Amino acid sequence: MLSVLLLTLLATGVGVARAQTASIGSVENTIGTLIVRRADGRVDEVRGKGSLPLYEGDECHTEKASKALIKLSDGTQVAMNAETKFRYQTRQERTKGTTKIFKLLLGELWMRTVGPSQIEVETPVATAAIKGTEFNIKVDGEGKSTLTVIEGVVEFGTPFGTCPIPKSTQSFGERGKRCTKPVPVDPAPVTAWIADVAR
Amino acid sequence: MSWPIVRSIATAAVLQLAAACATAPPPAPEVKVNNRLYVANESSNAVSVIDASTLAPLRTIPLDRKGAHDLALTRDGRTLFVSNLLSGAVAVIDTATFEVTATIVTGNRCHSLALTNDEKQLWVVNIGENNISIVDVPRLRVLGTIADVAKLPGHVRLSRDGRFAYVTSQEDGRVNVIETATFKVVKSIEVGRLPHFIIVSPDGRYLWGGNTGGREVYVIDMTTNERVATIPVGPKPQHIGFGVRGMFGPFAYVAVEDADEVVVIDAKPGAYNIVDRIKVTSKPSGIGASPEGGRIYVGTQGNDQLQVIDTGTHRVIGSVPVGIKPVGVVATQ
Numbered sequence: 398m399l400s401v402l403l404l405t406l407l408a409t410g411v412g413v414a415r416a417q418t419a420s421i422g423s424v425e426n427t428i429g430t431l432i433v434r435r436a437d438g439r440v441d442e443v444r445g446k447g448s449l450p451l452y453e454g455d456e457c458h459t460e461k462a463s464k465a466l467i468k469l470s471d472g473t474q475v476a477m478n479a480e481t482k483f484r485y486q487t488r489q490e491r492t493k494g495t496t497k498i499f500k501l502l503l504g505e506l507w508m509r510t511v512g513p514s515q516i517e518v519e520t521p522v523a524t525a526a527i528k529g530t531e532f533n534i535k536v537d538g539e540g541k542s543t544l545t546v547i548e549g550v551v552e553f554g555t556p557f558g559t560c561p562i563p564k565s566t567q568s569f570g571e572r573g574k575r576c577t578k579p580v581p582v583d584p585a586p587v588t589a590w591i592a593d594v595a596r
Numbered sequence: 597m598s599w600p601i602v603r604s605i606a607t608a609a610v611l612q613l614a615a616a617c618a619t620a621p622p623p624a625p626e627v628k629v630n631n632r633l634y635v636a637n638e639s640s641n642a643v644s645v646i647d648a649s650t651l652a653p654l655r656t657i658p659l660d661r662k663g664a665h666d667l668a669l670t671r672d673g674r675t676l677f678v679s680n681l682l683s684g685a686v687a688v689i690d691t692a693t694f695e696v697t698a699t700i701v702t703g704n705r706c707h708s709l710a711l712t713n714d715e716k717q718l719w720v721v722n723i724g725e726n727n728i729s730i731v732d733v734p735r736l737r738v739l740g741t742i743a744d745v746a747k748l749p750g751h752v753r754l755s756r757d758g759r760f761a762y763v764t765s766q767e768d769g770r771v772n773v774i775e776t777a778t779f780k781v782v783k784s785i786e787v788g789r790l791p792h793f794i795i796v797s798p799d800g801r802y803l804w805g806g807n808t809g810g811r812e813v814y815v816i817d818m819t820t821n822e823r824v825a826t827i828p829v830g831p832k833p834q835h836i837g838f839g840v841r842g843m844f845g846p847f848a849y850v851a852v853e854d855a856d857e858v859v860v861i862d863a864k865p866g867a868y869n870i871v872d873r874i875k876v877t878s879k880p881s882g883i884g885a886s887p888e889g890g891r892i893y894v895g896t897q898g899n900d901q902l903q904v905i906d907t908g909t910h911r912v913i914g915s916v917p918v919g920i921k922p923v924g925v926v927a928t929q
Contacts (some may be wrong), residue, residue, distance in 0.1 A: 463673040486701040491738060498701065498738075522740045540743065543617060556739045557780075572740075573778040 420450035421471035421485060421497070428594055429463025431477070437498060451539070456480040464594040469497070472511035476591045478535075480504050488517075503543075505535040507550075507591045523570030525562075526552040533588050542570040547584040619738075624628055627692040629673040631894055633884060633926045634691075635902055636664040636678055637919025643667075644918040645694065646926060648886065651916045655694045661685045666751075666924045668709035668718060673928040677718055679706045684699050688736060698913050702729040708751040709746065713758045721749045721763065728752060728774075735787035738807055742779045746772050750792040751768065755818055756800035762816075764791040764805060771805065773821050783821045787814045793835045797863060798846050798889075806833030806850060813850055815863070815868065825868045830855035835925075837892050838863060839907040847871065849892045849905070851880035858883075858894060858905060872910050884925035895922030 424443050426432060431443040436454030443449050443465070451457070451467065459465055459477045467475040477483070487497045496515040499506065509531040512517060518525045521540030525532065525573025530549025536542050544553050545567045553562045557575040562568045566579035567587075632654070635644040641662050663682030669675070669691075676689040684706050688698040704724025711718055711733070718731040726749060728742045728914040746765030754776070756762050761774040765784070769791060773783040790809025796805060796818070803816040806829075813833050815825040831854035838846045844871040848914040850865040858880060878898030885892055892905040895918070902922060 488698065488700050488736065490698040492697070519738050520740075521743060524737055524739050526735075526737065537730065552741050554737070556732075558612065559732070559735075559739070570740075572742075573780065574643065 420452055420470065422451055422467055422475075424451065424465055424555075425468045426466040427463065428465070429479070430460045431463060431465040432458045432460070435544055447591040452545075453485060453487055456482065456484045466594045471514055473497075473514055474509045474595060475499070475518065476507040478505035478507075478590050481506065501534065501536050503536055503538065504534065505590070506559075507533045507588055507595070520570065521571045522555060523555045523576055526554070533584070540572055544568050544570070544576075545582060545584055545587045546579075546586065546594045549586070551569070599844060616858035618914060629691045629769065631929050632673070633902065634667055634669065634676055634693070634923045634924075634926050635882070635899075635918045636667050636924030637897055638665050638923045639843055639921040640664075641680075641838075642919045643676070643689065644902070644922070645691075646905055646916055646918075648891070649903065650913050651902075655917065656707065657689060657694050657696070657812050659687050659696065661687060661699060664924070666708040667926040668711050669926050669928065670711065670715055671929060677711075678924075679709050679710050679720065681723075684722065684869055685723070686718070686731065700736055700738065702731070702738060703727060705742070707749070710752045710754055710761075713756065719720065719752050719754070719761065721745075721752050723748055723750070723797060725748040728761075737838060742774065745774060745781065746770070750807050751794045751805075753803065754792050756796065760818070760821075762794055762803055762818075764794055766790050766792060766809075769807070769809075771803070771816060772906060782835075785816060785821060785823055786822060787816075788826070789807055795836050795838075797848075798838050802863075803866070804836050804848055807834060808834060808853075813848070827861055827870070829859040829861070829866050831855060831869065834881045835883040837883040838889065839885050839892050840889035841907050841910075845907075847905075847907070849885070851876075851883050851894055853879050853881055854895075856880065856898075858892065860910065874905055874910050874912065876905075876912060877901075882923045884927045886927050887929045891927075893925050895925045897921050897923065 427443045433441045434456040458482045465477045482502045484500040486498045498517045500519045516527045520536045520542040530546040533545040546562050551562045553576045555570045555583045562579045567582040568576045568579045570576040601656040631648040633650045639672045641655040641659045651802040661680035661683035665681040668677040678687045685701045691698045702720045703722030707723045708721045720729040735768045738878040747767035750764035750766050752763045771785045772781045788807035788810045794805040794810040806813045812828045817824045828853040831842050837849045846863045849861045858874040880894045882895035894903045901915045906913045
């Protein structure tokens, strides 16, 4: 059922591909089309079930009416809703090790981690830091970010302040403002969109 | 438990503690990090560390990311941030151990750096994305970006009261003023062709900058956000530092890259006349000033040196080899 089209659309004039390190996980399922732009400019298109490895520096982009499920090597599941774009990168710290960073430029991500895992989602206006939890985060065209925590606690911060967002609550972040106080929310309708891709 | 037993247990505990204290190694002396110069060598991806008194090289710190460009040093001199222009990441260096302790990816072609006055945030200009990343310094975490701050943004500086940030917009020849409470551009000041470097004057009132696509430096009054002077200095003015000459000053020292000169301008408000031209070799770019204003340190890209100007005599009194293309220079305060 693997239907991975390797199109090798060289978007840049770079002739030598930058060496990438070990895979950070793989795309497991796609509804519609997922486009993966590698750090060297090569482009892979993914459709249907199958496994395409992902690497640091990759930019993933779902098209209209498309969704994708990614499984990281530590077991974390990441679902992408339609018209979502993120870049995967890491931060290295001598004392804390590696933090996985999803730079979410647009759209919606759902994530469920397995055990302790240092993950951050950076939106244009805020950052959500996770240490073992389940949550959903959505970014609109203006960068406004909506965080819904399903399990555990997420540290949600903008340049104007950081606060913990507990389970079954929601907080908003926008340019030039603190993130809002968490308000109770039923997470089920918020995450209904993952039913067909992640279950 | 009887009193003699309690007493003997207590005595044994005290003796044990005393023995432990006697054998414990003395605490390591704190490493001094003052009186140093740091140079970002863009093409050798390394930072040179130099003793400011003797000019003796202390260490070369290699970076795993590429294109060391700009430097920001905390007031206590213990943490150095280095932008890696080609890799879009900022390296964090513990200056006591000379080790890279963290690497933070910010954005495409991250270029220049500015610490906020409270040093809680590091503002990072990403030329390739026309935005500024705000890094939370204690957590080393990017907390957000300010989009569309400029076209090909160059350098960023914050006002002394922290209310405004200034960023050069190289493509359209302007300096944009960002209100830090809202992250909105509240004013745009036309300054000339390809404005690149900017620095706040020692009194905190004026912003000085150089037009690398032209031949002049400009001065902006930060209380009115109006350009108050334009001073022709020569082709391709780069970085600027401030110094004093005995009882006179402050003076602005401008690296004029294509003239192989450091041009000295009387920086007293309203004066702005050129008082000297100091020849250096070759292609001066980055400038750092000693905290008391008696030395100006100039990175020269043409011969990979750091040259030292004595502000009392305006003579080049020394030079030291550094890495390839030394573009950023900073001295401990």
